[in-house]
Structure formats: structure tokens, C-alpha cells
Amino acid sequence: MNAIIVTKDADLRKIIAQCCASHHPTIHIVSEFPGMNSKLGAIATVYPSLVFLDAQGDEKDVLSSLETTAAKYPQADIMLLAPMQSATLLMTAMRAGVREVIDLPLSVKSFHEAVDRILSQQRESSREDGKILSFISCKGGSGTTFIADNLAYALSSVSNKKVLLFDLNLQFGDAALFLSDVQPSMTLADLCRQIHRLDATLLDSSLIHVTPSFGILPASNEPDPYDTIRPEQIDAILHLARQEYDFIFIDLGRQINGILIRALDQSDHIFPIIQQSLPYLRNGLRLLGLFDMLGYQKEKIRFIVNRHEANTIGVEAVERSLGQPIAYLVPNNFDVVNESINQGVSVLKLARSCNVTKALVEITHAYSGAREPDNDSIIRRFFVRNKSI
Ligand SMILES: Nc1ncnc2c1ncn2[C@@H]1O[C@H](COP(=O)(O)OP(=O)(O)OP(=O)(O)O)[C@@H](O)[C@H]1O
Numbered sequence: 081m082n083a084i085i086v087t088k089d090a091d092l093r094k095i096i097a098q099c100c101a102s103h104h105p106t107i108h109i110v111s112e113f114p115g116m117n118s119k120l121g122a123i124a125t126v127y128p129s130l131v132f133l134d135a136q137g138d139e140k141d142v143l144s145s146l147e148t149t150a151a152k153y154p155q156a157d158i159m160l161l162a163p164m165q166s167a168t169l170l171m172t173a174m175r176a177g178v179r180e181v182i183d184l185p186l187s188v189k190s191f192h193e194a195v196d197r198i199l200s201q202q203r204e205s206s207r208e209d210g211k212i213l214s215f216i217s218c219k220g221g222s223g224t225t226f227i228a229d230n231l232a233y234a235l236s237s238v239s240n241k242k243v244l245l246f247d248l249n250l251q252f253g254d255a256a257l258f259l260s261d262v263q264p265s266m267t268l269a270d271l272c273r274q275i276h277r278l279d280a281t282l283l284d285s286s287l288i289h290v291t292p293s294f295g296i297l298p299a300s301n302e303p304d305p306y307d308t309i310r311p312e313q314i315d316a317i318l319h320l321a322r323q324e325y326d327f328i329f330i331d332l333g334r335q336i337n338g339i340l341i342r343a344l345d346q347s348d349h350i351f352p353i354i355q356q357s358l359p360y361l362r363n364g365l366r367l368l369g370l371f372d373m374l375g376y377q378k379e380k381i382r383f384i385v386n387r388h389e390a391n392t393i394g395v396e397a398v399e400r401s402l403g404q405p406i407a408y409l410v411p412n413n414f415d416v417v418n419e420s421i422n423q424g425v426s427v428l429k430l431a432r433s434c435n436v437t438k439a440l441v442e443i444t445h446a447y448s449g450a451r452e453p454d455n456d457s458i459i460r461r462f463f464v465r466n467k468s469i
């Protein structure tokens with residue numbers, strides 16, 4: 081982060097510079113000024129995101145310096161260092177959008193704490209909206225829940241991102257059971273009933289927390305969930321989820337209806353799960369036809385071949401039939417996958433070095449752009465078929 085110091089006090093300037101150099105992450109001082117007045121014009125050549133402004137001396141000068149700084153660096157946060165905090169100074173500071181006012185003489189501890197608060201607020205406000213990834217079966221039992229669950233788990237583990245998984249397989253959803261034995265206290269249907277009080281806290285408290293950074297919103301247990309869950313409620317929940325989480329995975333199961341179309345519309349990518357057999361291929365083509373009718377670009381669709389085997393219909397033949405590239409392969413390993421599902425534990429935790437886990441981790445790295453030392457490993461080249469999609 082770049083910062084500027086505005087002070088006439090040489091000792092204070094030295095302490096601030098020392099604190100910035102020792103802060104983690106380091107704060108780079110790009111300019112230092114004895115004062116700030118409107119005649120100086122645009123003075124810092126490198127734009128700062130933080131200004132340390134000394135509020136010692138004549139209050140009128142300080143107030144004018146503060147207003148000039150706020151006008152010149154509207155995107156920067158201002159930290160005011162003040163020996164006395166008069167009501168007028170605090171009012172002007174508030175109006176100018178000052179983030180922190182700290183006492184002089186400077187306490188190194190409170191300086192670092194104030195900088196940390198500013199950094200964390202800046203990180204929060206610069207966070208991009210989360211991505212929505214929807215997983216849909218080309219045919220029942222294709223492995224959609226297994227892949228959505230385990231990719232979500234892998235992504236939250238290897239990338240340190242906040243991940244949420246929605247089970248939108250409204251009647252037969254079992255996504256939570258694949259990764260947890262916790263009895264859900266809330267479901268999507270319960271959340272929809274309380275939609276008038278939807279906020280980040282309610283959403284978070286409705287989840288089964290598989291890890292601190294990964295939660296699942298279980299499917300409903302309603303005999304007729306379509307009575308309770310409305311498409312506009314799904315819009316509202318997804319809108320909030322995008323602001324709160326880095327990645328939102330959706331297990332859509334194998335149905336298409338008004339509610340699921342809302343989720344598909346909002347998805348950044350749709351992952352149809354296919355296997356190497358004719359019934360899957362036929363349904364894959366039907367799905368593509370449907371996506372075309374819904375106006376989705378081909379780039380939005382990323383096929384995953386699950387239970388991949390070498391000795392059956394080849395991946396190239398599948399691609400030719402679909403007229404669409406296959407993005408990723410997940411190998412066949414019934415023993416490990418079944419054990420993981422039966423225990424309700426992710427494959428990453430259960431069998432870190434098995435072929436399915438390796439494939440899922442490689443897909444996660446390739447998709448999220450997370451850096452890896454062996455970025456072009458043979459394993460990656462095998463499971464990640466097409467880097468550009
Ligand atoms: N890569 C794999 N290797 C071996 N077996 C697998 C693999 N992936 C999934 N399976 C098997 O396929 C079965 C179905 O998986 P899963 O429940 O994830 O499919 P689904 O598409 O979500 O099914 P549904 O249509 O019922 O929602 C699992 O019980 C598991 O045994």
C-alpha cells in the first residue's frame with residue numbers, strides 16, 4: 081500500500097516512517113509534505129491509498145489542510161494524528177471521511193492497530209463479487225453432487241477462499257450428507273420463509289459449516305418445496321451470497337424449472353456432468369439445446385467427464401458428438417468415492433493422494449488461477465483438458 085505523510089514535525093515524520101516500514105504488510109511512503117494547501121495542486125506523483133495527516137497546530141490550518149487532502153485524494157483513506165480531539169475537528173474529520181483519528185504522542189501499538197483496521201476495510205470494499213458455479217447432471221447418478229461438494233471443499237481448502245454450496249436439488253438433495261453428519265437446523269425452504277429478514281448473519285447461521293471457510297445450505301425437506309421457494313427469493317439469496325462469499329457452488333440435480341433457471345441465469349459457469357456412454361451423450365445434447373434456447377453463450381458451459389476410463393468411448397468422440405470441448409476429467413474410482421460418500425467426509429481429507437483427489441485439486445487450481453509450483457504438471461495436463469475455457 082502507498083501512503084503519504086503530511087506533517088511539519090520531523091520527529092513525528094520519522095516515527096510514522098519507521099512504523100510503516102515495520103508494518104506487515106509494509107506501507108510504502110511515496111511522498112512527504114510539510115503541509116497541504118490548495119495551491120500545491122496534485123502533489124503526489126504516485127497516488128496514495130492512505131494519508132497520514134498531522135493535526136497539530138492552528139486548528140483553522142488543520143481544518144483547511146484536511147478539506148484540501150480529502151478533495152485531492154478522494155480515494156485515499158485519511159488517518160488523522162491529533163494531540164486534542166475538539167468537537168469541530170471531529171465533525172470536520174467525519175465530513176471529510178477520515179477513517180481513523182489517533183492520539184498524539186503516537187503509540188506504536190495503536191498506530192499499527194489503526195492501519196490494520198484501514199487495510200481490512202479496504203480489502204473488504206475492494207472484494208469482487210463472488211462467482212456462481214452451477215453443477216447439473218446430464219442423467220441421474222452422474223456424480224454431480226459428489227463433484228460439486230468435493231470441488232467446493234477443495235477450493236476452500238487450497239485457496240483460502242470463502243465458499244458456499246447451495247443444494248438446489250429441491251426434492252432429493254443430499255449435498256450436505258456427502259460432507260457432514262450434522263443434522264441441519266435450517267434449510268433453503270426455512271430461509272425463504274424468513275426472506276424478509278435476510279442478511280449476512282441469517283444466511284451464515286443457516287449453513288452447515290463443514291470448515292470455517294466453507295458452508296452448505298441444505299435442500300428443503302418439504303413434500304412440495306415449490307410452494308415455499310419462489311424464483312425471486314433465489315435471486316435475493318444469490319445476490320447476497322455474491323457479496324459475502326468468493327465462490328457459490330450450486331448442486332442443481334437433474335431438473336430444469338423456473339427456480340433453477342434463475343440460478344442458471346445468474347451462474348458465471350455451468351458444469352454439466354457427463355459420463356462416457358450413449359444415454360449421457362444424448363442427454364448432454366438435450367441440455368446444450370436447452371442452454372441455447374435460454375440464450376447462454378457456449379463459453380459459459382464447461383463439461384466435466386466423470387468416472388473417466390480410457391477403454392470406452394473416447395473423450396475426443398464425446399467432444400465431437402457434443403460439438404463442445406470437455407473442460408475437465410475426473411477418473412473412475414468407485415472404492416474411494418463410495419467410502420467418502422458413506423463416511424460423509426471429503427476425498428481430500430480421506431484419500432489425499434488418490435487419483436480422484438488429485439484431479440479435483442488440479443481442476444480447482446486451474447479454475448481459480450491459484451498458483452502452484454508445478455503449474456504444468458503431467459497430472460494437470462491430463463485432467464485439465466482445455467485451459468482456455
Ligand atoms: N469419480 C467417481 N468414481 C466412481 N464412482 C463415482 C464417481 N463419482 C460418483 N460416483 C458414484 O456415483 C454415485 C452417484 O453420485 P452422485 O450422488 O454424486 O450423483 P448425482 O449426479 O448427484 O446423482 P442424483 O442424480 O441422484 O443427484 C455415487 O454413489 C458414487 O458411488
Ligand SMILES: [Mg+2]
Nearest residue numbers: 224225249333
Ligand atoms: Mg445429486
